[in-house]
Amino acid sequence: MMSNARSSANPIVRKLSLSRPLTDDETAAIENLPMHVMEIRAGQDIVREGDRPSRACALLDGFAFTYKSTPKGKRQIMSFHVPGDLPDLQSLHLHVLDNSLSTLNACKVGFVPHEALRILCNNHPRLAASLWRETLIDAAIFREWLVNIGRREGVSRMAHLLCEFTTRLKAVAGHADEEIHLPMTQSQLGDATGLSSVHTNRVLQALRREGAISLKGTRLTILDWNKLREIGQFEPSYLHLTEESSAA
Amino acid sequence: MMSNARSSANPIVRKLSLSRPLTDDETAAIENLPMHVMEIRAGQDIVREGDRPSRACALLDGFAFTYKSTPKGKRQIMSFHVPGDLPDLQSLHLHVLDNSLSTLNACKVGFVPHEALRILCNNHPRLAASLWRETLIDAAIFREWLVNIGRREGVSRMAHLLCEFTTRLKAVAGHADEEIHLPMTQSQLGDATGLSSVHTNRVLQALRREGAISLKGTRLTILDWNKLREIGQFEPSYLHLTEESSAA
DNA sequence: CGAAATCTTGAGTATAATCAAAAACGGTGG
DNA sequence: CCACCGTTTTTGATTATACTCAAGATTTCG
Secondary structure, three states: OEOOHHHOOOHHHHHHHHHOOOEHHHHHHHHOOOOEEEEEOOOOEEEOOOOOOOEEEEEEEOOEEEEEEOOOOOEEEEEEEOOOOOOOHHHHOOOOOOOEEEEOOOEEEEEEEHHHHHHHHHHOHHHHHHHHHHHHHHHHHHHHHHHHHHHOOHHHHHHHHHHHHHHHHHHHOOOOOOEEEOOOOHHHHHHHHOOOHHHHHHHHHHHHHOOOEEEEOOEEEEOOHHHHHHHHOOOHHHHOOOOOOOOO | OEOOHHHOOOHHHHHHHHHOOOEHHHHHHHHOOOOEEEEEOOOOEEEOOOOOOOEEEEEEEOOEEEEEEOOOOOEEEEEEEOOOOOOOHHHHOOOOOOOEEEEOOOEEEEEEEHHHHHHHHHHOHHHHHHHHHHHHHHHHHHHHHHHHHHHOOHHHHHHHHHHHHHHHHHHHOOOOOOEEEOOOOHHHHHHHHOOOHHHHHHHHHHHHHOOOEEEEOOEEEEOOHHHHHHHHOOOHHHHOOOOOOOOO
């Protein structure tokens, strides 16, 4: 009865099956969702704060981030998204978007009508629970970021962010530890950690001096995972990655 | 067919009906949930990070907050909870708690078994959506707090927090604008805004000097709402309070 | 009333922001 | 391939914001 959903071509199927094995029936229901696929260039907004979208998007390929801007022209990045994420799924129940979503590099995005998702949820309560769970993990990551920004100093914040990104990336693509493609600029790293771009640069140099990382342009190498983890006080439990799920 | 759910004695019914009118059937389903009611003293943990609870709690009376502690002994408060909130509903799908929940003052709390909630969600997809939506609003508030802590300075952060708390309180209890009972200490306000308790004190004095607020002990009076709102750059749309909901 | 917690004040220090400019990099078109 | 452009990264110097430590005042509550 259980499908080989983990090896499906559909990144949503792959993602949801990580926390709970999917039946063939459920896998099919997801794969049959109507989806309008688009290629979007780097640095483009997919949706904006204030929008009332009638569809949610799945990040099929590439990296994205959500952010808000303040009246004083500052920007806070709330999350980075990796392939398989559903970055604006909250729009299914919160009809006015309270944040913007933008691409970090060229992305392939699949748009799914809210209506189709509502039908899916009504017919498949276990899938509804899985999707709900995805949004709860997003919230768990927001909580951890609050600790990061509110209670850690610069070097620590950046180390934590790099640990998190690396870990999440490994979860969706069985990455080798060696070299990671960091798809964001230092300025964006600063917007995510609540630091200025100048201070971000200095903090990254401190991590290099410590021998924790090597970072050349977009090529990041974790030289000493334990050191980075300690500096960032990184404890991955909040990502809820390995947990078994109970029946619905 | 529509009940007078808004005036129900059950705070969960009252809360859910704010965003979507409930049928008599749905109202009854919520009111018939098995609920174990307990009185909890001020300053007690209700659940702790690392717990695997088999029930979720409803805050029936009193105020609570969620927090995490860092290895260095600092604490970050992630949210304050008002009567009617479901402060650990995420435990329904995230089985290991990634934050602690504690009372600010003496509280009345109702515990509802996860199993009963799962059955409720399977039988009433519209209620499942409403509960899901509640957790999405929590996440929206986390996002706004990220902006607050990451990109606003101390005085602004505190003003924003006071605006938010006042607004949420008004939504659950049709409060007069005059005097508000602030159930948290300055140290806790600091833990919520990412400031030290000393700096919190100075920031509050600045707000008093500006004539925006009066705060004596636990008695807060908003003297100049517009000024406070501007200092805190407070825009309540992220609370998703007034929005009409579409059919399921 | 007295003890404990909370709030307040002062002084010195640390962390991070801002401003400005130079160096390095990445991509483009000649 | 190379010169050129815009962007990103880096550096230095100055300033602002917030933290820490310490002690005294005030409030709360038993």
